[in-house]
Amino acid sequence: MARTRRASDGRMPLLEHLLELRKRFVLIALGLVVGAIAGWLLYDPLLVLLQRPLVVAEEMRGNEMTLNFAGPMAALDLKIKSSLFLAVFLTCPWWLYQVWAFITPGLNKSEKKYAYGFVGAAFPLFLGGAYMAWLVFPHAIQILSGFLPDDATAFTNAQEYLSLVMRLLIAFGLAFLSPVLLVGLNFAGLLSGKALLAGWRWAILVAFTFAAIITPTPDALTMILVALPICVLYFAAVGVSVLHDRRVEKRFADAEV
Template identity: 65%
Template structure:
């Protein structure tokens, strides 16, 4: 496919992804209050447990409206994840063979539950992180947390976990199209484990090692699962090449 057609296809897929995001954001607009209550719950629980005054602070006249728009877009990203993940794979599939297209659709089927699984793990980590951070507020002090800053913190945490869980699927996809061999993944497994634990340490600011291990372990298992799939695929490709050198 010529470069111009690639760029046109990319523009088309980005436009369709944006349309899906807008539809999801509209749905998020109508469920804003329950979602905001869920986002505030860790703060209120930490305040109750530690007998401190902790609350969201809206610093400007337009902050409440800005928050509603951002929370709606945040939910739109989550709700429309099957759609924009499909657009990602649809952009790749025109250059694939029929067999590889089948793999691509299988990857899409794996990406959605993995992305949602990452979001669920982040949602489990969030109250622990908020409780630990709130514990640094001195006795007798009041913590009025900037609403937009808190929302940005939650969004980064949730999306980082979601994308971390999808990354092994991307590695397998690169292997299937011949851009990445399993030997490279096997050589880099120590770095992958180190990065997984660094990610867990940064994203879970809790003092106990158990929480960090519980977060890093699924990411490591997904990496080694991806490595196993790549090994099987490369061996199958090598056998075909040996059987048919032409």
């Protein structure tokens, strides 16, 4: 009876919601710690990989392009940041599942299969967004290095350079992941397919604004190439959400009959 009274006044569900949020944060944090340990061990090959755009630009331009560390503490700080960055990618399926489990705690047993579909779709999309950023970034470095005088040496601050690369990869990954999160909100009953469809103009505006801000180069072609996949993914999310809403409405209609 006490449980019923507390649930009826709305306090207990809110408390349970906050406890569930804390639980998911703790699980995500534990996963990131494990991933960061692996990232620490993989730091050297990661550093070589992240420097690749500079190496390519150096070969094309002939200018020497060198990463510059301000001191030993800067190198240690960068290693810690790089380990956490790699942890985000290594534990991607884990924290994606935790996000889904928090958004949709009320799914019944037969609907739990959607969690695996969510992670199965979100993981490649997140990596696909990061890969697109990786394709865009060397192009940006080549354009920017074109302003260097002949025989000049570019001493690039290691922390600024690698932080830019890491932010770019994560930002693109999350941008490609956003349509799947919208589908998750729809399956949780928090966002209808009609609302997503009605907001398509705002979605396109946000996609192109994001592309204009996040792309390192000012050319319109790069911005369009970044924004178009995000728009396509958004409309795919709209289609899935609309179909899901129709199935739910049909199920309720059949139940009433």
